[in-house]
Amino acid sequence: MSFNDDLELNAYIDGELTSDRQAELLEAMRTDPDFARQACELSRLKAQLSLAYATPPRARWRNAAKVRPSWQQIAASIALVAFGLIGGWLLHAGIPAWSFGESRFVVLDPGGRGQAAAVAAENETRIVFHLTSPDQTTAGEMLEEVEAMLAAYQAEGRPLRVEVVSHGEGLNLLRERLSRHKARIHQLATRFSGLTFVACSNTIKRLAVEHGVEVKLIPDAEIIDSGINHVVKRQREGWSYIRV
Amino acid sequence: MKRLFSLIMAGIVGLMVWSGAALAVEGGYSKQKVVYHVNGDDPKQQTGALRNIQNHINAVGKENLDLRVVMHGHGVSLVLLPEALGKVKGFRHANADQQMQARIDGLKDQGVQFKVCNNTLVGRKTTVDDLYMVDQADIVPSGVAELAHLQSQGFTYIKP
Numbered sequence: 001m002s003f004n005d006d007l008e009l010n011a012y013i014d015g016e017l018t019s020d021r022q023a024e025l026l027e028a029m030r031t032d033p034d035f036a037r038q039a040c041e042l043s044r045l046k047a048q049l050s051l052a053y054a055t056p057p058r059a060r061w062r063n064a065a066k067v068r069p070s071w072q073q074i075a076a077s078i079a080l081v082a083f084g085l086i087g088g089w090l091l092h093a094g095i096p097a098w099s100f101g102e103s104r105f106v107v108l109d110p111g112g113r114g115q116a117a118a119v120a121a122e123n124e125t126r127i128v129f130h131l132t133s134p135d136q137t138t139a140g141e142m143l144e145e146v147e148a149m150l151a152a153y154q155a156e157g158r159p160l161r162v163e164v165v166s167h168g169e170g171l172n173l174l175r176e177r178l179s180r181h182k183a184r185i186h187q188l189a190t191r192f193s194g195l196t197f198v199a200c201s202n203t204i205k206r207l208a209v210e211h212g213v214e215v216k217l218i219p220d221a222e223i224i225d226s227g228i229n230h231v232v233k234r235q236r237e238g239w240s241y242i243r244v
Numbered sequence: 245m246k247r248l249f250s251l252i253m254a255g256i257v258g259l260m261v262w263s264g265a266a267l268a269v270e271g272g273y274s275k276q277k278v279v280y281h282v283n284g285d286d287p288k289q290q291t292g293a294l295r296n297i298q299n300h301i302n303a304v305g306k307e308n309l310d311l312r313v314v315m316h317g318h319g320v321s322l323v324l325l326p327e328a329l330g331k332v333k334g335f336r337h338a339n340a341d342q343q344m345q346a347r348i349d350g351l352k353d354q355g356v357q358f359k360v361c362n363n364t365l366v367g368r369k370t371t372v373d374d375l376y377m378v379d380q381a382d383i384v385p386s387g388v389a390e391l392a393h394l395q396s397q398g399f400t401y402i403k404p
Contacts, residue, residue, distance in 0.1 A: 073250075080252070127392045141317055145388050148363060152386070240392035242281065243403040 030202060031168055033132065033228050124159040126239040130231045131170035133244060136180040139173045142244045143184055150192045160194055163234065167200040167227025170244070171207075174199045174221040182218050189220045200227030272303065277310045277399040281391055285318035285337040287344070293404035294347045297356060306354040312394060313351075316361030316387025320370070323348065323358060328374035335368060340376035348376065361387030 011017050029036040127149075129142060146162055153160035164173075172178040174197055179185070189195055199221045207213040217223070224230045235241050278300070282293055293313075301309060315322055321337040322344070329338040340348070348358065360375065362383050372378050384390040395401055 125392055125396070127388070145317070145363075145386075149386060149388055152389075238396075240395040241401050242388060242391055243401075244283075 030228075031206065033130070033167070033231070036228055124161060125153065126161045126234075126237075127163075127242060128231055128234040128239045129162065129164045129242050129244055130227070131164055131166045131173060131244045132168045134169035134172045136172065136178075138244060139170070140181055140184075143181055143188065146195065147188055150188075150195060154192070161196075162192075162194060163196045163198060163239075165198050165200065165224070165227050165230055165234075166221075167231075168203055171199055171203045171215070173197075174217050176216040176218050179218055185218060185220050196222065198222045198224045198227075198230065200224060200230070202226050272305065273308060275308045275310075276304055277394075277397070278312070279391060279394045279399040279401055280311070280313045281401060281403045282313060282315045282319035282322055283317045283387070285321040285335070285339070287321075287337060287339040289404070290319075290322045290339055291344070291347070294344075294351060296402075296404045297351055301351075301354050301356075309355065310399075311355065312357045312359055312399070314359045314361070314384070314387050314390050314394070316364045319387075320360055320364050320368070320375075323360065323375045323378055324370070325374055325376055328370070332370045332374055333368045335370075345376050352377075358382055359384045359387070359390060361385075361390070363387070 029039055129146065131139060131142060133139065142164070146164070150160055150162060166172075166174045173181060173185075176182070185197060189197065197220055199217055201223050202225065204215045204217075204223070207215055231241060280293060280297060282290060284290070297311065297313070300311070313322075318336070321335055321339050323340050324332070324335055324338040325340050326338045329335060352358070358378065360378055360383050362385050364387065365371065365383070372380065372383070391401065
């Protein structure tokens, strides 16, 4: 089934789909990060639009027209409008400055592995690789790039944290039975303390429910609840994102 | 009480008009910094990516865009000249035929920068002479590091 139809996605956002179809869309979102992102973006747009075009109640004004306003009222109105204008401007101009401008981040837990994320060191580079491709050659190329980068940073004494999130079909890389890179992963994870491999537990559950597959992960893999949530969280925390 | 309410409404309306105006000023779109990530060698997908970029420019306006394309691994095939395919190592495709060259030229004319990963060039025994219109300034030490760096500089990441 395909959900590439924008109309249908819009219908979903507007709550106009049948519950069956909604369930299918939700399932598709769970498995397809691009689609989920698209849906998220659309609903955000919708919320912004409804906020911008919310209509003020009009009935009051019809009544108000009969009453002649006093000068105090007029003065107060002007003051309030001015307040609104200034407030709006400050809000509008201020938010980006303090929410996105800083390069230091307080992140959630200090262990530094898996779901962890310590307070980032001043100059630490942090990259999350989002692996969704089942292809082991592609995954191998990613491992080469990761290794080259970690080695280069280590040689220069610069801190680098890399997290590989395997999700959907990308989970193959961390599956005992399907991974062609078990030894390589073990060697890399041992050599670089800043490197972590995490597996999406939603994917594992889905494989169990839909295909009756009991997934066994390689020992170097850690488990997180949702691959999508995790990469979103990482990007919020200021990590760079690379899709593989 | 009614008066107070109408006064408050006036304030709220003022606020709304202002934020509406602010949205309208930003209009189409405000300035954007975007990096497109290309690491696959399927010519159809690459053509699609370049089309995405053109549509992006059409929507936002070239004066509002700082747009980079970062190629590494198989993605370098986008600018690899067909005649170089026999000479270089590890590439399955060389997609910089005349049509692709025209698309690249068209985007460059609108300010798009094409960046090539040096690790890939070294690993695949490829030089700038094998590539279409790439000079030293377009080469970055590592494609992945460049993607990370640009994002830390506020670029939005898009993988077509």
